[in-house]
Amino acid sequence: MxxxxxxxxxxxxxxxxxxxxxxxxxxxxxxxxxxxxxxxxxxxxxxxxxxEGRELIEDEPRSGRPSTAKNDENDIRVRELVRFDRRLTVRIIGEQLGLFHTTVHQILTIDLEMRKI
The missing domain is CATH 1.10.10.1450 (Arc Repressor Mutant, subunit A)
Structure with a gap:
């Protein structure tokens, strides 16, 4: 906040x-x-x-899954998989690593700065 x-x-x-x-x-x-x-x-x-009686000014802790898919470990896993086989699609990489294809796409384009994917 x-x-x-x-x-x-x-x-x-x-x-x-x-x-x-x-x-x-x-x-x-x-x-x-x-x-x-x-x-x-x-x-x-x-x-x-x-x-209604609330005293805390800060937000309440939220439930739900925190965003943890984009981290250094997954960056390395995606990089190694792409180096092994450059013909893999974003969707297949996601399936193999258990990540959403949008997360894989972000890792490839933003974190690893790959343009031709």
Whole structure:
């Protein structure tokens, strides 16, 4: 989370404790932060969450699989497979390594800087 978002969440909680409405809080944030203020929907959502008793300003930990497919180990595995057989397609490399073809494509073009794939 950016420092600016953290500051604005603190300000939302502060305005709530002072008894301001969500609309007043949004207007104050808009005035204070200029172009980089939170959207109206975000301000109202955080205002509601804080008014329901939440004290934490940081985001809750999210469940789900973290993005771990693009790492140095997979870069090496893809590079070795391509060096062994340059005729392999992106889809076949993905199947052999257990990676999505889009991940393999990103590794080849971005990380390994290969252009003719």
């Amino acid at each position: 950016g420092d600016n978002n953290f500051e604005q969440r603190c300000a939302i909680r502060f305005c709530l404790k002072l008894g301001h409405s969500a609309t007043e809080t949004f207007q104050k944030l808009k005035q204070a932060y200029g172009e980089s203020f939170l959207s109206r929907a975000q301000v109202f959502r955080w205002f509601k969450v804080f008014s």
